[in-house]
Amino acid sequence: MVTENVHNYYESELKRLIAHDSRLKDKSRDFIEDVACLTLNQLPAFYVRFDVDTTFYMSEDEILSLQKRLKAALDQAVQKVEQNPHPDPEK
Helix, strand or coil, rough: CCCCCEEEHHHHHHHHHHHHHHHHHCCCHHHHHHHHHHHHHHHCCCCCCCCCHHHHCCCHHHHHHHHHHHHHHHHHHHHHHHHCCCCCCCC
């Protein structure tokens, strides 16, 4: 596809957050994917070509606001998935 660089900015940032979130270290792939979907569904679409170009043109306040919004959405998603776990298919 010609638009291979186009992506949702929040996806890149969310992957970084998930990789460093101690609550998710021992969670299953299903759990983490559910958290990612629920997190991203709480946020507006924010498509960009290159993350570095996007943040270059943003003020520090705008960047902090995006990070705060993403962190709050992640916290809410983790809580929701923990409260509504997938049933164990082996049972």
